[in-house]
Amino acid sequence: MINFIAYIDFKGLKGEKINLESNYQNQIRKDFTQSFKNDFVLFKHNGSDENFKLCNKKDEKFIVFTTIFEEDRQVLIKKLDVNDDSNIKDSELMLKLYLKFGESGLQCLSNGFIFILIDLIKENVLAFRDHIGIKNICYFKNGSSIYLSSSFKNLFNLDNKNFSLNLDKVDNFLSFNDFSNTDTFINEINKVPPSHFIKYYADQVKIIQYSKYKLKNNLASVNDQINGLKHFLKKSVSIDRSSKHSKIGFLFSGGLDSSTIISFFRIIKKINHEIFSFSSHYKNIDKDVIHLIDESSYQDEINKMNDINSISFDGCNETTLSDIDFYLKIVGQPFFFPNLYLSKKSFALASEKGISLVMNGNDGDTVISHGYEYFQELFLSFKWIKLFKEINKTATVRSQSKRFILKRTVLEQLSLSNLQFRYAKNKHLKNISTSNHSKAIEIQSLVANYYGIEERYPFYNRELIEYCLNISPNLKNKDGHSRYILKEAIKGVVPEKIRKRHSKSNLAHALCKNFVEKDSKIIDQELSSPNKILRGYVAIDDLKSSWNSLKENPRKYATRSYVPSKIFSFVVLNRWLRINGHKIKKLEKYT
Numbered sequence: 001m002i003n004f005i006a007y008i009d010f011k012g013l014k015g016e017k018i019n020l021e022s023n024y025q026n027q028i029r030k031d032f033t034q035s036f037k038n039d040f041v042l043f044k045h046n047g048s049d050e051n052f053k054l055c056n057k058k059d060e061k062f063i064v065f066t067t068i069f070e071e072d073r074q075v076l077i078k079k080l081d082v083n084d085d086s087n088i089k090d091s092e093l094m095l096k097l098y099l100k101f102g103e104s105g106l107q108c109l110s111n112g113f114i115f116i117l118i119d120l121i122k123e124n125v126l127a128f129r130d131h132i133g134i135k136n137i138c139y140f141k142n143g144s145s146i147y148l149s150s151s152f153k154n155l156f157n158l159d160n161k162n163f164s165l166n167l168d169k170v171d172n173f174l175s176f177n178d179f180s181n182t183d184t185f186i187n188e189i190n191k192v193p194p195s196h197f198i199k200y201y202a203d204q205v206k207i208i209q210y211s212k213y214k215l216k217n218n219l220a221s222v223n224d225q226i227n228g229l230k231h232f233l234k235k236s237v238s239i240d241r242s243s244k245h246s247k248i249g250f251l252f253s254g255g256l257d258s259s260t261i262i263s264f265f266r267i268i269k270k271i272n273h274e275i276f277s278f279s280s281h282y283k284n285i286d287k288d289v290i291h292l293i294d295e296s297s298y299q300d301e302i303n304k305m306n307d308i309n310s311i312s313f314d315g316c317n318e319t320t321l322s323d324i325d326f327y328l329k330i331v332g333q334p335f336f337f338p339n340l341y342l343s344k345k346s347f348a349l350a351s352e353k354g355i356s357l358v359m360n361g362n363d364g365d366t367v368i369s370h371g372y373e374y375f376q377e378l379f380l381s382f383k384w385i386k387l388f389k390e391i392n393k394t395a396t397v398r399s400q401s402k403r404f405i406l407k408r409t410v411l412e413q414l415s416l417s418n419l420q421f422r423y424a425k426n427k428h429l430k431n432i433s434t435s436n437h438s439k440a441i442e443i444q445s446l447v448a449n450y451y452g453i454e455e456r457y458p459f460y461n462r463e464l465i466e467y468c469l470n471i472s473p474n475l476k477n478k479d480g481h482s483r484y485i486l487k488e489a490i491k492g493v494v495p496e497k498i499r500k501r502h503s504k505s506n507l508a509h510a511l512c513k514n515f516v517e518k519d520s521k522i523i524d525q526e527l528s529s530p531n532k533i534l535r536g537y538v539a540i541d542d543l544k545s546s547w548n549s550l551k552e553n554p555r556k557y558a559t560r561s562y563v564p565s566k567i568f569s570f571v572v573l574n575r576w577l578r579i580n581g582h583k584i585k586k587l588e589k590y591t
Contacts, residue, residue, distance in 0.1 A: 133438025
């Protein structure tokens with residue numbers, strides 16, 4: 001992960017430096033190995049000459065910083081019709097792309113990227129973030145200056161800044177309504193949303209969308225749509241095969257998504273490519289719930305193959321809350337990711353094996369969709385006979401009642417805010433556009449970076465997302481099978497036992513068990529000394545009562561209960577305020 005921080009003031013830096021808290025200064029000095037400074041810009045990063053360019057012509061004075069993947073570099077070389085010369089820097093290619101095609105030209109990039117253009121003549125700054133948020137950009141406007149960085153914590157650790165707590169964020173975080181893709185827990189620090197860029201000019205920040213997914217009618221035959229999906233799945237895992245990535249790691253649960261990614265990679269990999277799978281098992285959990293959580297039998301279907309180096313660990317030995325100070329130090333602000341311990345353990349093991357690239361099959365559920373948006377479209381279009389037939393097939397396949405299927409897939413989804421999304425494609429687009437994706441990527445990538453790991457997210461490939469949005473809705477759920485088109489596309493690639501599975505692991509059983517057996521101390525500690533601010537948002541006595549009930553019967557709260565999530569959110573936020581309260585200068589006012 002390329003890390004950076006920039007300080008820009010077109011009125012002149014006047015000898016100022018990027019001042020960070022003393023205990024953070026040494027870390028930054030080691031992390032940021034590259035530095036540039038002139039009268040208006042101070043830029044520090046840990047990349048190379050590939051990422052940074054200074055254009056100092058008479059009529060063009062630019063500072064360019066970028067990070068792109070090798071696959072997109074090849075796209076740029078072809079689009080710009082330049083020689084495939086390794087001497088052409090990524091920053092130079094991106095500048096050429098922008099100067100020739102403008103902001104719309106960046107839509108040709110299918111993977112994560114950052115593109116920052118500082119125009120010293122026009123005195124403006126442009127900072128672009130990729131379509132889904134694989135790369136992160138935070139910014140902080142301070143008078144006539146603006147700070148940009150790849151992470152929240154770099155800005156939050158700036159010294160002597162009058163930061164204030166974002167109380168709306170606190171409220172939304174604790175009530176599970178945190179849907180913003182721009183704000184942070186500090187009012188003064190914001191994020192560039194995915195598919196957008198910010199323009200800083202004349203001391204003003206403007207957020208502009210440069211990229212949108214295109215929805216269109218898909219007139220292709222069923223077989224053509226299946227083969228099209230197979231094509232884009234192969235393309236999404238066709239990463240740069242340079243020698244520096246001779247070992248490739250995979251976060252592998254045994255579910256449909258992670259199995260799809262590792263299986264497609266197997267059929268296109270080079271002979272000398274080593275594949276490592278990292279999986280958690282729960283063989284030592286209580287016998288009455290082991291069938292609800294442990295996926296070892298599915299993992300074995302792929303791990304037993306000769307070209308797979310499988311590495312497994314006991315998920316019951318790991319928790320997130322017991323190591324919360326580590327995570328808060330890495331992420332910098334509160335987060336909701338109870339199962340983050342799975343990624344952390346996998347990254348640590350990968351690092352020990354000398355692996356620097358890990359593929360993450362995250363969120364194929366949303367990208368390809370289970371197809372229940374189609375059920376909602378049938379309901380809102382009054383096509384109830386057709387809807388009944390689809391629900392009947394689903395109930396038969398899943399051995400569940402028709403009433404249950406109707407309630408879960410249609411009736412519970414019909415909020416007032418969702419009624420505007422009558423058509424399945426529009427609802428699918430809404431789901432893929434939520435902030436959940438970029439938040440999860442940001443958090444996992446920061447942990448991966450700590451272990452020297454670069455993550456890839458094949459399902460978040462832009463071309464694959466746009467293709468899946470335009471698949472005929474009735475192929476996403478067909479004949480009672482959710483994700484029908486995916487299951488057809490992976491025939492002969494993914495083992496049949498996995499391809500035909502309908503179950504999904506419920507990790508909440510391990511979460512509740514570990515709350516009681518491993519996290520009780522920190523949960524009790526934070527509940528016994530809540531920050532005064534949080535008393536206005538959380539009924540502490542009720543939460544304590546729920547916690548006591550959970551300790552008596554963890555299994556009761558592992559299914560469709562908000563209690564574990566409420567406990568996790570409160571502990572993380574309360575702990576963060578305890579550790580970082582001194583940085584929030586106006587905290588006493590809120591109290």
